[in-house]
Amino acid sequence: MIIRNPLMMCCPLLILPALTGCAIQPVAAWERGNLARPEMALEPYPLEAGFRQHAFFSKESVSGGYGIGGGGCGCN
Amino acid sequence: MAVTDHGLPGRTLTALTGAALALPGLVPDSQAATPTERQWDVGYFYYEEGDDRMRVESLKQSLVLPLGDQLDLTLNGVRDSISGASPIYNLPEIRCRDGSVITPPVISVSGASGTTAAGGPRPERPALNAGDCRIDGARQVMLDGTFQDVRTAGDFKLNYYRGETTLGFGAGLSREKDYDSNFMSLDWRQELNDKLSTLTLGYGLASDTFTPLNKTNFSEDKESHQFLLGLTQVLGKNDLLQTNLTFGYDQGYLTDPYKNVYLLSTNAAVEEVRPDARRQWNLLTRYVHYFDGPKAALHLDYRYSMSDWGIDAHTLETFWIQPLGQGWQLVPRLRYYSQGEADFYRSYFESLPANGHYSSDYRLAGFGAISGGLKLTKQVTDQARLDLGVEFYDRQSDYGLQGHADSDFADYGFTIYSLSLNLKF
Numbered sequence: 440m441i442i443r444n445p446l447m448m449c450c451p452l453l454i455l456p457a458l459t460g461c462a463i464q465p466v467a468a469w470e471r472g473n474l475a476r477p478e479m480a481l482e483p484y485p486l487e488a489g490f491r492q493h494a495f496f497s498k499e500s501v502s503g504g505y506g507i508g509g510g511g512c513g514c515n
Numbered sequence: 516m517a518v519t520d521h522g523l524p525g526r527t528l529t530a531l532t533g534a535a536l537a538l539p540g541l542v543p544d545s546q547a548a549t550p551t552e553r554q555w556d557v558g559y560f561y562y563e564e565g566d567d568r569m570r571v572e573s574l575k576q577s578l579v580l581p582l583g584d585q586l587d588l589t590l591n592g593v594r595d596s597i598s599g600a601s602p603i604y605n606l607p608e609i610r611c612r613d614g615s616v617i618t619p620p621v622i623s624v625s626g627a628s629g630t631t632a633a634g635g636p637r638p639e640r641p642a643l644n645a646g647d648c649r650i651d652g653a654r655q656v657m658l659d660g661t662f663q664d665v666r667t668a669g670d671f672k673l674n675y676y677r678g679e680t681t682l683g684f685g686a687g688l689s690r691e692k693d694y695d696s697n698f699m700s701l702d703w704r705q706e707l708n709d710k711l712s713t714l715t716l717g718y719g720l721a722s723d724t725f726t727p728l729n730k731t732n733f734s735e736d737k738e739s740h741q742f743l744l745g746l747t748q749v750l751g752k753n754d755l756l757q758t759n760l761t762f763g764y765d766q767g768y769l770t771d772p773y774k775n776v777y778l779l780s781t782n783a784a785v786e787e788v789r790p791d792a793r794r795q796w797n798l799l800t801r802y803v804h805y806f807d808g809p810k811a812a813l814h815l816d817y818r819y820s821m822s823d824w825g826i827d828a829h830t831l832e833t834f835w836i837q838p839l840g841q842g843w844q845l846v847p848r849l850r851y852y853s854q855g856e857a858d859f860y861r862s863y864f865e866s867l868p869a870n871g872h873y874s875s876d877y878r879l880a881g882f883g884a885i886s887g888g889l890k891l892t893k894q895v896t897d898q899a900r901l902d903l904g905v906e907f908y909d910r911q912s913d914y915g916l917q918g919h920a921d922s923d924f925a926d927y928g929f930t931i932y933s934l935s936l937n938l939k940f
Contacts (some may be wrong), residue, residue, distance in 0.1 A: 451770050457609040466711060472755050475807040476532040478812040478844075481747070481757055481801050484890075486575055487904065489593075490560040494571075496930060499908070500854055501820035501828040501880050502760050504797030507719035507743045508700030510689045512666060514597075 528537070528823060554579040558647075558935030565928045569599040585676050591687070602655040604775040604784050605862045605875050605924065609640065613649040618654065624775065624784040640782065645808040651926045653862045655877070656784075658773060668692045671697070679706035681716075696723040702743070715745035715759075721886040727772035735768030753805040776875040780866040787874040789859070795822040811901075812836040825858035826879070829916065842894035847885050848906065855917035856881035881919025886911045897938055904933040 448451040466474075475481060482488050482505075497514035517810050562571040579831040583589055609617040619640040670687020686699040702717035719741040726734045745759040769791060774786040799818040806813065818830040834848035857879040859872035863865045867873060888906030895901055907930050 448752075460543065463711070463748065464752075465709075466749050466752050471749070473753050473807075474749060474755060476805065476812070479755060479803050481755070481803065481804055482903065483812075483814075483836065484935075485558045486558045486577055486935050487560075487890075487902065488823075490558070490573055490575060490933065491906070491931065494908075494929070496853070497829070498878060498908075498929075499852060499884070500824075500826050500857065500931055501795060501797070501822060503741065503763055503795065503819065503918075504759060504799040504818045505740045506759075507702065507717040507761065508672070508685050508698065509670075509719065510668070510687065510696030510698035510721040511694070511723040511739060512663070512689060512696065513691050513694030513725065514666075 526836045532889075538637075547737045548922070552939040553556070553581065555938045555940065556935060557938075558933060560934075561932040563930050563932075564599070567599070567929065569597065569601055569842060569929075571598075572596045572622065580833055587674050589674075589685075593666070594668075597666065598661075598663045600657040600659065600662065601918070601923065602877055603658045603773060604656050605653040605877075606656055606777055607650045607863050608652045608654055609648050612653040613647075615924055617648070618784050618814060619779065621656075621777070622782045628923075655925060665691050665695075668696075672700075678705070678797065679710070693726050693728050694723065695726075696721055698722070700741075710747040713745075713747040715743065715747070717730040717741075717743035717745075719743075723767075725768055725772070730772060733772075737765060737767035739766075740764045742890050753807070755803045757799075757801045759797070759799045761799070763793075763797075765795075767791060769793060771874075771876060774874060774876045776861070776873050777863040778866060782835065787876065788872055790824065790872050792824055792896075793824055795820065795836045810838055820854075824879075826855050827855035828852065828918065844892045844894075846890040846892065846904075848889070848890065849885075851885055851914075853881070853883040853916040854881060855915070856922075857917040862924075877922060877925035880912070880922035880925060881915045881917050882910055882912050882922060883914025884908060885914060890933075898938055900937040902933065902935045902937070904931075905929045906933075 477483055488505075491513075492502075492505065493512075497512075535665075540745065555576070557576045559576070560571075560573040560935065562569070562573070563568070573593060573595045576591070578590045580588045580590070601642050605622065606618045609619060611617065617640070631828060646758045666689060666753040668689035672685035675682045675684075681704040683700070683702040683704070685698075688698070690695040698719065698721035700717060700719040702715060704711070705714045707714060719739075721739040723737040723739070724734060725737065735834055740763065742762045743759060744761075745757065747755070747757040752792060770787055770789045772786065774787045776787050777784050797818055797820045799816065802815045804813045804815075805811075808859055812835070814832075814834050814836075816830070816832045818828075820828040820830070832848070832850040832851070834846055837845045837847075839845055857874065859870070860870070860874055860876070862875055862880070864875075886906055886908035888904060890902060890904035891902055907928065909928045911926050913920040
């Protein structure tokens with residue numbers, strides 16, 4: 440299957456850990472079962488992730504990157 | 516069955532990529548976009564620093580409610596109780612040839628008025644660099660350990676789904692004795708390429724007011740803008756990759772009014788001053804792979820950060836979700852962080868720098884940190900999952916990659932304990 444969307448040209452932007460090049464395979468809808476597993480979510484434990492990121496944000500000088508929104512605190 | 520349901524085209528990627536738009540800690544979980552079930556997460560977290568320093572107890576909850584076919588609403592709330600001591604400045608230590616270690620006198624302390632632990636008259640500072648005595652290292656002076664505060668925050672996030680497009684709007688507020696924040700966010704997500712790709716654009720704004728407790732009739736504002744461009748890509752039936760580029764621009768009062776710097780020229784501790792603007796870029800790549808054999812998921816995240824305060828940082832994190840049977844899962848986790856020091860950071864200063872910016876905040880020093888954790892989860896019923904976790908964080912000046920390994924006097928560690936419940940109903 441040919442990659443149809445020009446956005447796929449963005450591939451070089453992606454840093455592929457453990458992979459080389461643009462090794463994107465077509466994946467049919469019925470093959471997406473594993474991808475839909477809860478442990479395959481990019482952030483499977485959002486509540487805990489929230490607390491952890493808040494702790495790192497308070498103790499390290501860079502923060503963010505994971506998303507947008509949210510407010511500041513007097514913690515840093 | 517749940518897997519099949521979620522596997523419907525259009526839902527998979529939405530669910531998988533929604534998390535891209537959660538600023539962890541503040542607007543959690545949009546992972547459950549178009550949830551087929553209501554969901555409630557509630558958790559208790561305990562953060563404790565070594566040496567009897569800062570402690571934080573936190574109660575968090577997140578409720579996701581589907582509203583018909585095209586909308587869902589997430590309501591988040593958090594209450595943090597914060598107490599304990601934190602460092603306010605560093606005193607250089609003077610070592611002399613006769614073996615004595617002398618800390619220079621502190622004639623005056625600004626603002627935070629930390630209580631220096633030593634009693635009795637202080638020794639006069641000996642002549643430095645005259646052969647007998649020289650500065651070698653430093654030690655931290657702590658703010659009074661009776662400090663207490665409570666942070667209460669709440670926000671909502673509304674998602675609207677139309678075809679392959681999702682629009683999100685969120686807003687919320689956070690309140691502390693000395694710090695108020697109001698914030699909102701907008702995002703747009705577009706599924707592309709037969710739903711194998713999702714493009715995300717987002718904008719967030721926070722408007723904050725600082726009214727430090729150590730000052731009277733003093734109030735300063737800060738505005739933070741965040742922009743996000745993200746691409747999530749299915750690489751194969753077991754592989755998922757996300758890349759986010761974010762830019763943050765903070766403007767206003769960015770100084771920490773509880774932090775001082777020590778000046779050797781006058782033997783005084785004065786309030787730090789930071790620039791009134793900061794630009795920060797983050798490039799985050801997250802990779803997830805499913806192993807059919809052990810039925811386990813590997814997560815690998817790398818973030819490169821750069822700010823115009825002169826700080827660059829690397830964050831590498833990995834965790835592994837291993838099912839153990841009968842609803843149990845074990846999740847080991849490892850994280851490495853390294854940052855360079857801010858241009859205006861020194862452990863202490865000879866005299867005030869001409870450019871007017873100076874800080875001795877240990878968080879602006881160069882350092883590295885390694886943390887490791889373990890988490891056990893148990894699917895108790897079809898609807899309920901219990902999570903129990905612990906994580907240890909070790910900050911060491913010489914773990915840093917950027918070579919500013921001279922803040923070892925500020926090394927410390929903390930532990931996070933967590934207990935949470937996930938309920939689908």
